[in-house]
Amino acid sequence: MAPELESCLSRIEASKRAVDELAGPLSKGQMEWQPQPGAWSIGQCLQHLNLTLEQFLPAVDLAMEKGRNAGKLSAGPFRHGWLMRKFLASMEPPVKKKFRAPKTVAPAPEIVKEQILADFHRWREQYRQRIVAADGLDLRRIKVQSPFLRILWWDLGTALQVMAAHDRRHLWQAQQVRNHEAFPAARASSSAPGLV
Secondary structure (H helix, E strand, O other): OOHHHHHHHHHHHHHHHHHHHHHHHHHHHHHHHOOOOOOHHHHHHHHHHHHHHHHHHHHHHHHHHHHOOOOOOOOOOOOOOOHHHHHHHHHOOOOOOOOOOHHHHHHOOOOOOHHHHHHHHHHHHHHHHHHHOOOOOOOOOOOEEOOOOOEEEEHHHHHHHHHHHHHHHHHHHHHHHHHHHOOHHHHOOOOOOOOO
């Protein structure tokens, strides 16, 4: 498998662990808490990541099908262009430049924690399957059209890396919410020993 695909696989696992550690112990109130009006909560960050993969993966499927049918196969190595590398770098945390999310992937104000976490793992499994399926395809010559900005095209290798970088970007954002000085403390259960 191409090294960049192996890297994506390891980053998926890292994202799943990070989400479980960050959001697993939180209450619904903590998941929905916003550091300021209009800023995303932890739950909204995760919901945005789920919505993005839901819309992005069909574009990857289409590109891989066309590439396979056209015989665009290669074992690599793959070198991606300067612009693609620069775009990838702009996605990485710590976030220096903000982008407005398209309306189709804007999160709702209220979230269902269990559903969001289950969806996060489900969509990462779907993403993992695409990475495995991409092995042997020409990651440089196959092009993926952005479902959000139709004039934007990535080579397949970059598109697969963009999704991993996008996860890291918003997981970093969610961690900043969790680290905020005003983040609400967990409420102790009234059934716990010694509590009234």
